[in-house]
Amino acid sequence: MDAFIHQVLSGLATGGIYASLALALVMIYQVTRLVNFAQGEMAMFSTYIAWSLINAGMGYWPAFLLTVLFALAFGVVIERVVIRPVENAPVLAIVVIFIALLVILNSATGWIYSYTIKTFPSPFPKEPLFGNTYISSHELGAIGVTLVVLALLYVFFRFTPLGLAMRAVAQNPESSRLVGIRVGWMLALGWGLAAAVGAVAGMMIAPIVYLDPNMMGGILLYAFAAALLGGIDSPGGAVIGGFVVGVLENVLGAYVIGNDLKLSVALGLIIGVLLVRPSGFFGKVHVTRV
Amino acid sequence: MALLEAKGLRASYGPTRVLHGMDFAIDEGSITAVLGANGAGKTTTLRALCGMVKTEGDVRFGGARIDGRSTEDIVRQGIAHVPEGRGTFVDLTTEENLRLGAYTRKVRAAVESDMERIFSYFPRLKERLRQQAGTLSGGEQQMLAVSRALMLRPKLLLLDEPSFGLAPRLVRELFEIMRTINQRERVSILLVEQNAAMALALADRAYLIETGRVVLSGAADEIKRDDAVRRSYLGY
Numbered sequence: 398m399d400a401f402i403h404q405v406l407s408g409l410a411t412g413g414i415y416a417s418l419a420l421a422l423v424m425i426y427q428v429t430r431l432v433n434f435a436q437g438e439m440a441m442f443s444t445y446i447a448w449s450l451i452n453a454g455m456g457y458w459p460a461f462l463l464t465v466l467f468a469l470a471f472g473v474v475i476e477r478v479v480i481r482p483v484e485n486a487p488v489l490a491i492v493v494i495f496i497a498l499l500v501i502l503n504s505a506t507g508w509i510y511s512y513t514i515k516t517f518p519s520p521f522p523k524e525p526l527f528g529n530t531y532i533s534s535h536e537l538g539a540i541g542v543t544l545v546v547l548a549l550l551y552v553f554f555r556f557t558p559l560g561l562a563m564r565a566v567a568q569n570p571e572s573s574r575l576v577g578i579r580v581g582w583m584l585a586l587g588w589g590l591a592a593a594v595g596a597v598a599g600m601m602i603a604p605i606v607y608l609d610p611n612m613m614g615g616i617l618l619y620a621f622a623a624a625l626l627g628g629i630d631s632p633g634g635a636v637i638g639g640f641v642v643g644v645l646e647n648v649l650g651a652y653v654i655g656n657d658l659k660l661s662v663a664l665g666l667i668i669g670v671l672l673v674r675p676s677g678f679f680g681k682v683h684v685t686r687v
Numbered sequence: 688m689a690l691l692e693a694k695g696l697r698a699s700y701g702p703t704r705v706l707h708g709m710d711f712a713i714d715e716g717s718i719t720a721v722l723g724a725n726g727a728g729k730t731t732t733l734r735a736l737c738g739m740v741k742t743e744g745d746v747r748f749g750g751a752r753i754d755g756r757s758t759e760d761i762v763r764q765g766i767a768h769v770p771e772g773r774g775t776f777v778d779l780t781t782e783e784n785l786r787l788g789a790y791t792r793k794v795r796a797a798v799e800s801d802m803e804r805i806f807s808y809f810p811r812l813k814e815r816l817r818q819q820a821g822t823l824s825g826g827e828q829q830m831l832a833v834s835r836a837l838m839l840r841p842k843l844l845l846l847d848e849p850s851f852g853l854a855p856r857l858v859r860e861l862f863e864i865m866r867t868i869n870q871r872e873r874v875s876i877l878l879v880e881q882n883a884a885m886a887l888a889l890a891d892r893a894y895l896i897e898t899g900r901v902v903l904s905g906a907a908d909e910i911k912r913d914d915a916v917r918r919s920y921l922g923y
Contacts, residue, residue, distance in 0.1 A: 558790065565776050565787050572774035574758040575737070575767075576839065577791035 403531045404647045410536035411605070411619075412643020413543030417598035418620035419627070419635035420550070421591040426629050427567040428587050429480075431491055432621065435498035437613030439475070440595035442502050443468040444603050444612075445510055447596075448517055457520040461600060465593045472592025476585040506610040517603035539601040546597050547636060550590070554632075563587060615660050619646065622663040625670045628680020638677070642666065688750075690715040690843060690875050691736070691766075696744040696754075698728075698735040705731045706899040708744065713843065713892075718869050718876045720890035720907065722883050722920055728899040729879040730771050733845045736877075737761050737768050749842070763791050767841035771848060773832040777821030781812055784820050784831055788838030798838070805834045808864050826857045833861070837868065843875045844868075850882045858882065862889050883920035887911045895920075 418436060425433045446467050450460035479498065483491055521538035525531075554560035566573045566583040573580050599613065606612050623642040627634025642663065650659040676682045689712040698706040706728050713719045723729050735742045738758045746754040753761050762768070767788075776784050785805070789798040806813040809830040815823055820831060829849060836844055846865070850858040862885055869876055880886035887893060893910045895903035903910065910916055917923060 558786070561779075561783055561786060562790060564779065565783075568776050568778055569774065571739070572770070572776060573787075574739075575762060575770060575774060576787045576835065577759050577762040578787070579759050 399530065400651075401648075404651045405644055406532040407536050408644035408647030409640055410532070410539045410643070411602070411647070412623075412640035413540050414598045414602045414639075415616065415619045415623045415642050416636040416639025417543055417546060417594050417601075418616060419623035419639045420547070420632055421595045421598070422620060422624045423629060423632050423635040424587055424591040424594070426624070427632075428584050429491070431488065431495070432624075432629070433591070434492070434495040434617075435502060436591065436595055437617030437620070438499045438502035438506075439468070439471065439592050440599035441610060441613040442506055443471065443592065443596035444517065444599035444608060445506055447600050448510075448515060448603075448608055451518060457518060461520070464596055464600065468592040468596035469589040472589035473585045475592070476588035480588070481581070481585075503610050510610070512610055515608040517600070517608045519604040535604055542597065542601055546594060550594070550632075559586075615663075618660065618663045618667075619643070622666040622670075624677075625667055626677055628677030630681055631677065631679040634677055634679030637679070688715065689713060689747075690749060691877075692745075692747045693736070694745040696732070696735055696742065696746060698731050698740045698742045700731075700740060704899070705740075706735060709896065709899070709901050711894050711901060711904065713875055713877055716869070716873050716875055717891040718865070718878060718889055720886040720893040721877065721879045721896060722881075722886060722893060722910075722916075723896040724919075725881075726898075727896045729896065730847055731899075732896070733768060733770075733847050733877070733879055736845065737766065762839070765839070765842035766845065767836035767839040767843070768845040769832045769836045769847060769849065771851075773828050775820045775823075775828050775831060777819070779820055780817055781815045781820050781823065781831060782817065784835050785812075785838055788835035789840075791839065797840075801838055801840070805837060808868070809834055825852050826854070829853060829857075829861065833864075837872075837874075841874060843877065846876060846878045848879060848881060850880060850885060858885060865889060883916070887921075 418440065421436050422432055425436070443464055447460050447464040450463055451457060475498070479494060483494060519535040519538070521534040524534065526534050526537055554564060562573070562578045563583050563586065566578060566580050570580050602616060603612065619642050620639065623638035624635045625638070626641060627636065627638030646659055646662045649662050650656050654661070670677060691713040693709060693711050696706055696709040697704060709732065721729050721732060731740060734740045736746060738756055738761050742754055744754060746752065748764055748766065753764060776787065785802060789801065792798055811827055812830055812834060815827060820828065823831060833849065849861055853861065865876060866889060868874055878886055878890060887907045887910060890907040893905070893907045894901050895910065895916060903913065903916065
């Protein structure tokens with residue numbers, strides 16, 4: 398029983414990270430109607446920036462904060478420079494650009510930092526908190542950080558004029574222009590926020606999976622499964638999906654299919670959701686009249 | 688002086704030109720109607736003024752050129768546009784829709800008092816404040832669209848077929864409120880309508896357009912008496 402509780406709790410920890418990344422995917426999906434395949438690599442790149450800062454002697458939390466700000470700016474720049482020019486391009490062209498971004502970021506990071514695996518520090522103590530045997534301090538801390546990020550985002554979108562404007566743009570860009578919202582900047586800011594959330598996810602997962610340019614490949618797949626499970630157009634759904642996928646992955650990995658086949662849980666979920674309930678559990682069902 | 692003046696206004700969708708050089712003016716404090724059949728270019732005229740289509744020509748608002756500017760910039764000059772189809776943010780609440788209307792305004796207190804003022808025109812909206820705007824009835828959504836535009840505190844209000852899909856009684860009510868807003872708040876109005884009789888009853892001036900050209904213009908009373916207009920648009 399103890400082992401089972403341990404599996405569930407550490408599943409919640411990684412689940413929180415999937416939830417963050419899934420939320421980043423949903424945020425971009427809501428304005429572009431596309432899944433940003435480069436989301437994971439953007440997070441990975443930001444995590445390397447954090448690693449550089451920490452290695453240069455900066456304290457963990459200042460480096461954390463600076464990295465989040467960097468990711469915010471990085472997301473904005475990518476939107477303005479790379480995505481804006483192809484705004485009205487066919488879907489496939491944009492998908493190709495997402496994939497190009499993924500490959501470029503991956504290779505550039507490998508080129509700058511080399512492909513050797515690096516350790517990434519955790520800001521949380523090595524010993525489990527309160528002497529518990531169920532969950533490590535880092536896992537508990539990661540859950541805490543995730544919840545704080547989610548709460549901040551909720552407050553931002555729900556209660557600030559800027560958050561309201563961003564929701565308006567996601568829904569109806571034309572009407573947004575007609576009330577004077579600078580739609581272009583809101584889209585860029587959406588990319589920035591998604592990148593910032595991704596960066597937090599990257600920094601939280603790096604102590605667990607270690608830092609290397611390919612660290613986000615599998616994680617993005619889980620995040621994608623989480624977003625689909627919750628409904629790709631539902632932020633709340635993506636978060637719940639993230640936690641569910643994290644727990645499922647851990648429990649199934651430990652008791653049913655073994656660790657080697659863990660990733661297939663994500664793939665199975667993706668296929669299952671698309672077959673049975675394409676709009677996910679909390680997503681909107683889209684019906685088109687012809 | 689004219690609040691808005693357009694000279695040689697042309698607009699096209701891709702290679703298809705829809706407006707072929709229109710000249711018109713809107714006097715400060717007036718209600719101006721644009722009449723015409725389906726496809727004459729009424730909606731495009733409004734969209735051209737707001738920079739929502741590719742436009743050529745000279746458009747001045749309060750003396751300053753606004754042609755070629757972005758929609759956001761034009762709106763910030765004080766032109767509020769109630770678009771065809773109402774442009775409701777359907778997943779947001781009524782209150783959020785109204786707050787978005789005031790997005791460009793900085794003074795919080797003034798926004799709050801404007802909300803109250805709008806509820807005095809449209810008390811129904813107050814009852815629907817926390818309701819998702821998409822669940823409002825057609826008439827309520829039209830009220831919301833007009834209110835959202837008023838929250839901008841515009842100098843000029845562009846209305847695209849406000850009567851569309853509304854019961855005749857509601858249309859009369861809405862037009863009555865338009866007149867009040869125009870008189871009490873000195874908001875100039877440019878009204879595009881298929882319902883020519885209602886529009887001419889409300890307007891001071893009117894323009895009749897056919898296939899992207901102004902074919903007749905003048906005081907609304909004169910236009911009302913014009914034989915061709917009577918036969919084609921008023922139906923008697």
